[in-house]
Amino acid sequence: MHSLFTRINNVSALLSSCVMSLVIAITLASLLQEAIFPPQVDGQISMRATMVYQAKAYRQKRKQEMGFLNFNMTADLSPLFTWNTKQLFVSLEAEYENIKGVNNTIVLWDRIVRRPEDAKVNVVGARNKYAFKEVGGKGFGKGVAGNASYALKYNLMPYMGVLRYGEVTRLSNVPFEVREEL
Amino acid sequence: MFTEELKTFRRLGFRHVLLQVLNFASVIASGLMIWKGLxxxxxxxxxxxxxxxGSMEPAFYRGDLLFLTNPPHERYHTGDITVYRIPGADIPIVHRVMETHDVSSPIKISGLALKQPGEQLLLTKGDNNHIDDIDLYQGLDWLERKHIVGKVRGFLPYVGYVTIAMNDFPQLKYALLGVLGLLALIQRE
Structure with a gap:
């Protein structure tokens, strides 16, 4: 039968299977390209110490120990921009273990990069965008290692396909400096 | 108007109608099976x-389709985009993990039951929001694994707009279902 309905049915079935195979091909090609030519990114973080003061956090009534950063950071993330890169989520994360045996990872600074022209990160004297505080309220600097490491990481979002994660660079053994007054 | 259709309906008989109903039911059942199997x-x-x-713009826009997984033995990392549902809230939320706190020895944290090793406290934030999600947690201070529906692994733009359209205009949904059902009954092959 060649009624209008069967024609519409056939055309839409063909169209949807074409689109499906195109989507799969794009996803696989993108992954394959990354496997064959792994993007080379590098960067550097520098900071002296994490300063800890008694301060009031947003929504909090009482003062508590809060960490304050002052860091410089350079990185070149332009190799991550390929034909299937929609955006990068770039974040600076603190990693440390506290005295109660809790492993903490906290995003303290982030940036969304949408164009390869903006993929060169160069921040000087930057501060943390988000509050750096302990789960229990205090205990900074009394941790097992007594220091934190800072890592610059990215999350690559494609126009279509699988999300990827990676680490650009890392600065280890940054001590906490606890001060009583601001 | 429908005399032609009615005529074929009579010609094909009751058994044919039953067969078509069976076909329709098997299509729906296999769809459900694929969904549950996934x-x-x-x-x-x-x-x-x-x-x-739009709280995850420019990463995800309204109508984008997200593919989730939630492996039971994999911890959540900062930077992961999770979908979570707070008890009492009806809509699941897609936001990024900003803080993880992994417990390695039993610990009492104020406002929570005793946390055992392996448990994780999470804090999330939407890329397009200025502050974290504590105000969305309905009184909770932290997210935990039991609230997380899954982690976003893959992404397909625009495709989900069909469901948004159906949610915004419920008539469309019923019209579509009705037309599909009618066609399944009338179709001759």
């Missing part, structure tokens, strides 16, 4: 979700 493999209650709000 849920088993990925360990989430809904392996595919549609983005409903």
């Amino acid at each position: 849920g088993l493999v990925t360990n989430t209650e809904s392996p595919i979700v549609v983005v409903l709000s």
Whole structure:
């Protein structure tokens, strides 16, 4: 039968299977390209110490120990921009273990990069965008290692396909400096 | 108007109608089976979700389709984009993990039950929001694994707009279902 309905049915079935195979091909090609030519990114973080003061956090009534950063950071993330890169989520994360045996990872600074022209990160004297505080309220600097490491990481979002994660660079053994007054 | 259709209906008889109903039911059943099977493999209650709000722009826009997995033994990392549902809230939320706190020895944290090793406290934030999600947690201070529906693994733009359209205009949904059902009954092959 060649009624209008069967024609519409056939055309839409063909169209949807074409689109499906195109989507799969794009996803696989993108992954394959990354496997064959792994993007080379590098960067550097520098900071002296994490300063800890008694301060009031947003929504909090009482003062508590809060960490304050002052860091410089350079990185070149332009190799991550390929034909299937929609955006990068770039974040600076603190990693440390506290005295109660809790492993903490906290995003303290982030940036969304949408164009390869903006993929060169160069921040000087930057501060943390988000509050750096302990789960229990205090205990900074009394941790097992007594220091934190800072890592610059990215999350690559494609126009279509699988999300990827990676680490650009890392600065280890940054001590906490606890001060009583601001 | 429908005399032609009615005529074929009479000609084909009752058994044919029953067969078509059976066909229709098997299509629906296999769809449900694929959905639930995918849920088993990925360990989430809904392996595919549609983005409903703009709080993750420019990463995800309304109508984007997200593919989730939730492996039981994999911890959540900062930077992961998770879908979570707070008890009492009806809509699941797609936001990024900003803080993880992994417990390695039993610890009492104020406002929470005793936390055992392996448990994780999470804090999330939408890329397009200025502050973290504590105000969305309905009184909770932290997210935990039991609130997480899944982690976003893959992404397909625009496709989910069909469901958004159906949610915004319910008549469309019923019209579509009605037309499909009618066609399944009348179709001759």
